[in-house]
Amino acid sequence: MLRLPGLIDPHVHVREPGQIHKEDWDTATQAALAGGVTMILAMPNTKPPIFDASTLDLALDAARQKARCDYAQFVGAGPDNAGLLPALASRAAGLKMYLDSTFGELRLDHMTLWMPHFENYPKQHPIVLHSESRTMAAGILFATIYDRPVHIAHISLREEVLLIKAAKERGIKVTCEVCPHHLFLSKDDIPAISSGHPGRGEVRPRLGTKEDVDSLWENMDVIDCFATDHAPHSIEEKDSDNPPPGFPGLETLLPLLLTAVNLRRLTLDDVIQKSVINPRKIFRLPEQPETWVEVDESAEYEVRAADQFTRCGWTPFEGWKVKGKVRKVVLRGTTAFEDGKILAEPGYGKNIRIT
Ligand code: DOR
Numbered sequence: 393m394l395r396l397p398g399l400i401d402p403h404v405h406v407r408e409p410g411q412i413h414k415e416d417w418d419t420a421t422q423a424a425l426a427g428g429v430t431m432i433l434a435m436p437n438t439k440p441p442i443f444d445a446s447t448l449d450l451a452l453d454a455a456r457q458k459a460r461c462d463y464a465q466f467v468g469a470g471p472d473n474a475g476l477l478p479a480l481a482s483r484a485a486g487l488k489m490y491l492d493s494t495f496g497e498l499r500l501d502h503m504t505l506w507m508p509h510f511e512n513y514p515k516q517h518p519i520v521l522h523s524e525s526r527t528m529a530a531g532i533l534f535a536t537i538y539d540r541p542v543h544i545a546h547i548s549l550r551e552e553v554l555l556i557k558a559a560k561e562r563g564i565k566v567t568c569e570v571c572p573h574h575l576f577l578s579k580d581d582i583p584a585i586s587s588g589h590p591g592r593g594e595v596r597p598r599l600g601t602k603e604d605v606d607s608l609w610e611n612m613d614v615i616d617c618f619a620t621d622h623a624p625h626s627i628e629e630k631d632s633d634n635p636p637p638g639f640p641g642l643e644t645l646l647p648l649l650l651t652a653v654n655l656r657r658l659t660l661d662d663v664i665q666k667s668v669i670n671p672r673k674i675f676r677l678p679e680q681p682e683t684w685v686e687v688d689e690s691a692e693y694e695v696r697a698a699d700q701f702t703r704c705g706w707t708p709f710e711g712w713k714v715k716g717k718v719r720k721v722v723l724r725g726t727t728a729f730e731d732g733k734i735l736a737e738p739g740y741g742k743n744i745r746i747t
């Protein structure tokens with residue numbers, strides 16, 4: 393049995409408030425625990441989006457009652473809320489800025505809308521950018537001009553990882569995360585994922601080419617964090633005529649990473665650095681005392697949506713053979729998951745921004 397620290401996933405779409413038919417604080421945190429994740433940072437593109445004090449309260453109230461693992465909630469940058477967000481910063485995981493279009497209403501089309509957020513949001517609190525390709529380059533320029541760190545969400549392209557490498561070499565304060573689906577899947581896998589349902593292959597950023605994927609692996613030292621971008625949508629929605637983008641990922645993150653460790657594509661130290669140590673540092677998260685994950689390294693099994701706790705009912709990794717099974721999760725001294733059963737009660741999870 394291998395013992396790991398509890399994983400931190402800095403990028404999760406919990407869907408509550410507003411879209412609990414996809415997921416809620418209960419099922420998202422069950423999925424987290426089943427995946428060996430003991431702390432999640434929740435994204436603000438809910439319905440309504442989390443963009444002021446009352447919407448933040450809405451999310452945090454639901455989380456307080458339902459969350460089974462530890463958490464914090466991001467606030468979202470909108471066209472006219474830059475003035476009121478600093479007052480919320482100490483209660484938030486950080487500020488999320490959607491600079492490219494994706495699921496939900498939060499989007500800042502013009503760079504003039506980025507400026508007040510970079511000016512006002514307190515510098516010691518993290519800013520995370522959804523910014524793809526050249527938009528990412530613009531985001532890094534903002535980090536330089538305003539002299540503050542930025543964290544780039546879900547990088548997927550060769551040009552992105554190479555630009556971040558160059559920026560880091562010049563001392564620019566930029567960090568980044570990569571999602572398992574951008575490491576383990578490419579465009580070529582879309583037919584297999586979709587099997588007649590093209591919506592299942594939809595995700596933002598889109599899956600990259602083989603060259604993009606190879607480049608992420610080759611530049612693993614540039615990548616600070618693994619993050620799932622767990623983005624559950626129901627199977628009916630994914631298979632509809634207007635499929636929303638997004639893949640669930642909380643329950644496949646660690647098995648996929650451990651399988652890569654087994655194949656010597658990663659080291660166990662990479663997993664711990666990028667799923668625990670670095671996210672803790674970048675997002676200034678507290679240590680979780682008496683918290684660990686026990687994994688049976690030699691257990692091989694097939695990924696099946698039917699075995700998952702997420703409400704969405706599907707996974708792009710259906711049928712994948714993985715090696716490394718989460719057997720037990722202990723969170724702050726209490727067994728929270730064991731042998732396929734969730735033991736932590738709703739409400740056991742702590743908002744780590746409340747001290
Ligand atoms: O595919 C995605 N789905 N990318 C995002 O950036 C948002 C997410 C969602 O919320 O569904």
Ligand code: ZN
Pocket residue numbers: 403405435621623
């Ligand atoms: Zn996301």
